[in-house]
Amino acid sequence: MNVLLQLYLIFAKTAILTFGGGYAMIPLFRDEIVVKHAFMDGAEFANLVALAQVTPGPIGLNSATYVGMSQAGIPGAIAATLGVMTPAFVTTLAAAIFLSRVSRSGWLKDLLRGIRPCVLGVIAAAVVFFADTSVFTSPVSSLVQGGTIGVSSTGLAIFVCALIVEWRWKPAPLWLLAGSALAGILLGGW
Amino acid sequence: MPPLFCFQVPAMNACKLHSLAWKFFWISAVTLGGGMAMVPVMQREFVEKQGWLTDDEMVEIIAVTHSLPGVIAVNMAVVVGYRLRGVAGAVASAFSAVLAPFAAIVFVAAGRSAMTGCAALDNAFLGVRAAVTAMILVSAVKLGKGILVSPVAWALASTGFVACALFGVDVTLVILLGALVGIAYIACAAVKRRRE
Known part of the structure; x- marks a missing residue:
């Protein structure tokens, strides 16, 4: 299949399953980009999520543009970005035009009562995947197969500090990420 | 309404x-x-x-x-x-x-x-990934306070977590499971309305 069309379809499909935005879209995009299509590895995806926090625009849009760019240059970036926009565009516009009688306590709310806990579960799973690329040296899921797991002392130290700082003060992402990058260089060497 | x-x-x-x-x-x-x-x-x-x-x-x-x-x-x-x-x-x-x-x-x-293959950049990104892990964990815990309000919600969230984190189940399937439960909620609400 034409690579541009493929990029468009992959990101349109992924975006249609994203409810709630923000961190909710990370597991879905990771599944598609890292696991199914292997456009990049887990560590590079985690880097991209960090970059998305300090550049304009949400992670879904940013990761689509990035993957498109790396696969097929600017035309690829355009195709993937349009793909991510399409579901948001079509459903929201359709809702705006046709669902003028959607009430505040409608079926949508009940539907989301089922979906939201599942989204929370997969966000929690994403925490594990991100820890796999920083805190641990081998995937946590290998424990299920009876494997052992190693810990990166640099990664663990930065994780614990970042956790405390984020929980207590919730600084702007730019500062937290800049501080962690600096800590990574100081602890890990250059 | x-x-x-x-x-x-x-x-x-x-x-x-x-x-x-x-x-x-x-x-x-x-x-x-x-x-x-x-x-x-x-x-x-x-x-x-x-x-x-x-x-x-x-x-x-x-x-x-x-x-x-x-x-x-x-x-x-x-x-x-x-x-x-x-x-x-x-x-x-x-x-x-x-x-x-x-x-x-x-x-x-x-x-x-x-800039690939630069040690300083690699270590900077290791730090950044550790921080992102912490950020997502904090946000998941905060989200959880509003979402985990019933036993069903707890069950769905833990199922989703275990399935994805440990067994590599497709994220899409987990979301669809949530949608099915959502449809069940809608059906219950409809039955309740008819009874009243």
């Missing part, structure tokens, strides 16, 4: 199309992270400064854009654009809103490949 404000017939003359597009361009350009980060800036600009929307409308726009599939930033641009200038407003707003993020990532992607 009255229809939602933001889905009412668009107020076509609320603002000029090009000023709407310009506003979305710069709002998305200055809000790092996108999505909810846009809300306070939109509120200040559209409600307080321009008076194009009311506070109530903003609250509804946030609720609606979070209940529909898709990227929140684009959802918000479409709803606000449609409300203020109809379909043309929705198109103009959505494309203006993605322009700056698009350009930023194109530059990042171009620069990234030029």
